[in-house]
Amino acid sequence: MKTLLELEDVEARYGPIHALHGVSLAVQEGAIVAVLGPNGAGKTTTLRAVSGTVRRSGRIVFDGKALGRAGPAGAARLGIAHVPEGRGTFSELTVWENLRLGAYTRRGSIKSDVERVLTYFPWLSDRRRQQAGTLSGGEQQMLALARAFVQRPKLLLLDEPSLGLAPVLVAEIFRIVRELNEKEGLSVLVVEQNAHLALQAAQFGYVLEAGEIALSGTSAELRADESIQRSYLGY
């Protein structure tokens, strides 16, 4: 299997604050990989380093190309879709305009893309003209996911999809992500507080602590690990 994304000794900082101290990880093509860890461990920063929304150093190779200094718009054009924490839905725009933005980097009609995406989010089709801000929190999270998927990404970066949502909606979101992964071969790097859900969906996981990788392994290995059970799974 081919490696789609590889981070090698990546560091990132916000002004004087060092958020990542040399993180190395890999995402294989067609895999779902979870990043776990306590608050402030650098999970979100890891995703930001990949999409170029934070200053970083070290080596990031995506799809055979070094990302170098590519910013977020450049990363999007290469096929990385980042759904940030807090959704990043344009609440003032309509649902349709939000989806349209997903295809911003492409020319031509997006009808077929949107139709395909709507098979995963059927309820969105009656709401095309609705202002996105009038959707519920869970619906906005799904819209953000739908928009990211219209981008036709090779890699989806998903940050805390469960944040502030009812458990039934969280389960629905993870179900859709798994379906996209199985049917469309979408690779996913997901940051998630809810380790149960994350390890259920993912094949592989990393545990970040204080800006460094503390542990890594297959989901089964991580589930069996005692320290993981104590800290994240609540046994």
Place this chain on the structure above:
Amino acid sequence: MPRFLSPLANVQPTVYLVVAGAVFLLVGSLDSARFASLTVGGVGVGAAYGSLALALVLIYRATHVINFAQGELAMLTTYIAYQLVQWGLSYWEAFFATLAIAFVLGTAIQVTIIRPVQHRSVIGTVIVTVGLFILIDGIASWRWGGIAYAQLPSPFGFGAWEVGGVPIQHLYAGMFGIVLASVLLVWALFRFTKIGLGMRAAALRPAAASLAGVRVDAMLALGWGFAAVLGAVAALMYEPSQFSGLTPTLMQTALVYAFAAAVLGGLESPAGALVGGLAIGVFLNMLAGYAPQVVSLEVPFAFAALLATLLIKPSGLFGQSQVQRV
């Protein structure tokens, strides 16, 4: 009162206010020819204020910066049009060439002067626009200030139609028409094109827009370009209505009125800027017509309108509270 008890609860009070204002002007105009002709003049000049106010709103929405140089930039483009006419172009050739030059100029200023400072602080950027005001004023005075009496020909002439005994000057009708057409074009561009969607997204949420692949910096530069075009339309239309002719101070009071118009309409609202401009234009023209003894107080009256708006409804007539769920 619960919403379902009042079928009109969804209609904003602002709509009533605007309709009431329009009815007032209409009834007044039917009653008095003098009132009507003052309304016509006010609407013509007010359209120019509205266009300049819209230019301010475009930049404010995207970056929360008030561009103090907007009026001077508009004045500069008017001199460029003047120069082109001097060189032998017809009025309309010069008009469209000037709009193209204004677009390039606005974009270039954003890229070279504003972009390096915009990420530091809003107030720093505002101060840079004040510096830009002085710079452009200096350039225009140095290059064209010595001309004793410069004037751009009026493209509409100085004739008038008679409608029920009320003269409707071609000048004012033309101003209103051209401004309305350019505003509608800019609105359609923002509303219906992909680049317009990119500009709106970049203005609303720069970080999320860039994650979708929108090049936010390029969108801000284009925004300055379109604002400069609207300013140029305002100044080109405004200049023939002024007895002073073309001077480097042409747009300075107009900028004050445009500020008042933009604040009155709500700084975030393009429609508000236009309505605000028309309201200020008509109000000041009435003031000049019915109370000529206080005509030198026009600027203070505009400030009073600005202050009253900020005190009574700081979000302006068209300012909306965003619907957002978290």
